[in-house]
Amino acid sequence: MRGLAELPVPEEAQDDARVTVYLVTVDYTDDEGGSEQYQVPLSSYDDAQERIAYAFVGSVEGGDGRIRHLYDGAHDRSAMALWLQGFIAAEASGTAQKDGMRFRRVSVPGQELDPGLQSSPLTGEQSNSSVKFDDTAIMKLFRKVSPGVNPDIEIHEVLTRGGSDYVADLYGWIETDLPDGGVLQLAMLQEFLRTASDGFELATGSVRTLLAHLELSVEESGGDFAGEATRLGEALAAVHRMLRDSFPAQGRGEDSTGELAGAMIARLEHARRIVPEIEPYADRLRAAYDAVAALGRLDVQRVHGDLHLGQTLRTSQGWKIVDFEGEPGRPFAERALPDSPWRDVAGMLRSFDYAARVVEMSGTGGDETEAPLRAQRAREWSARARRLFLEGYVAALGAEAGPEQQRGVLLDAYVADKAVYEAVYEKRNRPSWIPIPLAALERIGG
Template sequence: MNTAGIDWEAYLSRTRWFGGKGRPFRVGDVRQLAELSDGVDDLRATVYLVTVEYSDDEGGSERYQVPLSSYDEPQDRIAYAFVGSVETDSGLRHVYDGVHDRAAMRIWLEGFVDAEQTGTAERGGLRFHRVAGTTLDPELVPSPLTGEQSNSSLRFDDTAIMKVFRKVSPGVNPDIEIHEVLTRGGSADIAALFGWVEIDLDGGEGVLQLAMIQQFLRTATDGFELATGSVRTLLADLELSVEESGGDFAGEAARLGEALAAVHLMLRESFPVESRGADSTSELAGQMIARLEQAARIVPEIEPYGDRLRAAYNAVCELGRLDVQRVHGDLHLGQTLRTTEGWKLVDFEGEPGRPFAERVLPDSPWRDVAGMLRSFDYAARVVELSAVGADEPEAALRAQRAREWSARARRHFLEGYVASLGEDAGSESERGVLLDAYVADKAVYEAVYEKRNRPTWIGIPLAALERIGTR
């Protein structure tokens, strides 16, 4: 379909998932990847690969997957998702955002159903894969979810959820790769993978993975929301200690640590594991120091902690060894769900800004642990900072209780994790060095982010940096 009638720049700018907002850009190449039809009415479900080129100092380009649907007649039911009208050989076509079109997304569901018996099915140029032993009802009703940013998701009743990747690049998506391995391994700590969609790009670029469908966790509660709710309960009665309060999160934190350990152990069994030498620890320390120096130019408030942070990074060099494996790569409470069956880890894509080739590299599992420790700290401090109208003594007690909640949650999470790993956790001194370094590295990143986006929150990472080297 000719898309000359679509104002791509305007369309991208108003979507939630476009990552280039605020940057000058133009749409370059628009490539049609696939076209699917339901065989009943005039619906065409088309998938495009759109290249965005930036003209600021940072420059560069990105590619986005854009599923569209088009009809001969306007569709009032999805008028809110209207993209534009285009002239075709058969007349005017009315174009809509395909993710918001139930009829279009039902065709994707049919592709997954077709693949159930053989494991793979072709439809409209797309290749649908299924994990054996899973079943999908073709009558499931798709509904787009709101609130997401970097990707788009649809819920199929209470059975499945499909994540449509927006910013894409050739190669194996780690979210699919890890979920497949953990699902086939019988992990109880994730939402099981049902299948995924991919296509081979022309020109020898390789495979492009477009979407994944997995178990919908009907009873799930977002981990960060659960943690902040716990802090609010604690701070509602400041006379009670954390242990006495109904807001104690220690048990949940310990169980979350156990879940992460189980996932890390299964990843160790399923992917290559390396024990790297002194060159690796020196390189890691050098990278952390470079990030610190760059951050200090943006956040001068970091500099008073500079000597202690450099000492924490240099201590990594002295270890002389670094054990690495596949990890989550971007772990925090927002990447966890609490269900009636326990904690589940989600979104194994890794850091969104990094290319796949970097995201799939082995890393220290302590990076995941550090990310979660920082997230507990954020949960406590965000609730504390949201309080208004407290006098000075009450504000001081509120801050103390928040620190106690964070320290207790972090301690129990770490204890649960280490106990579950057993001998694989290494020595206490070694993990102490690595955790200090990774926590500091994460807090330095947070300080830059808060300085640029939420300057009133910069005290959260700065307080963490102040604690480094004081154990």
């Protein structure tokens, strides 16, 4: 463990307060080996702080023999005020240096930060920590950090500067220089969306409304998600267009479609060893992948990379797409590689299917004779939402969506590939949910 930065504490703060950002390296001794780095901001005091007792980490003896009490800095308003001050100091020139950390600002008209903003940590996250500054801004503190440019920051900066209506504006980020000349990005500050609702929760709420009125069709019930699905498709199309225009995009030849199909087939063969239930669909899945190889051309660009309803927010101004970090666990360089936008579309289609089936399967205490009708209504909701999302996306892109036959081949393959991944995940973690991806696989080529 080494200290990255020790932030200067204002004179009016408690005399004994210290705030230090540490970089902790975890080495693994199992067969896979390797190591990971984590950012740990700690505030320390001579006296115990009851106001943040719940964030107590431990006590250590300092070089002067005094005992210091350590707390998670993300939960300490005094510590987070220093982060806020760093961003405010960067407003004029775009950059401010505080010890070993560099604060970078993105100019967003009318979004100057008030030094009196109060921080409060959000709960429910696992890999990162988020801290809200009143109802103005939210800072995502990256816990696990890797050298290089974080795609979440990189893409949000481009979309913010481009004036996209479909993301929360990026206000800035924090980074530090590495001894080898590289950079380590530690946090990002964004617009706080006051009226935001989670996309997956909205979708499942829609399904619950439908299933509470089984006598009504999807269109007649208050659970129709058609308009929202269409608008979400339009939002994704706009984001994809700006990403294509802002980052290098290219058309690749037949080698690329063959490689894509080969990778999908390899994942299928791996999955068959874990999920034997896939076997009845294997031939049709291989046929879907072979059809990709036969296309001979693949258009690729920067994409979201891990898109589903949980990565969307519905606000009073419309849909926003969030969390452009890409697929967790992959190096930044791999996440930044161009890919087909149909991968993002497929991820969203699978998410609509999950929203419907999760609600249907969780129904308890109802009349068992209604189970078949519940299943039918859930399928109808999913099919309608998927169709209208796709129609909204294609209509917004127009000719840019490509020939119908080509996009159909790619979409079938990407949906199948995603469902194969889901089948493996559910087999290992939630066996009772495996019917969800298996039902999707049954539809491929059927």
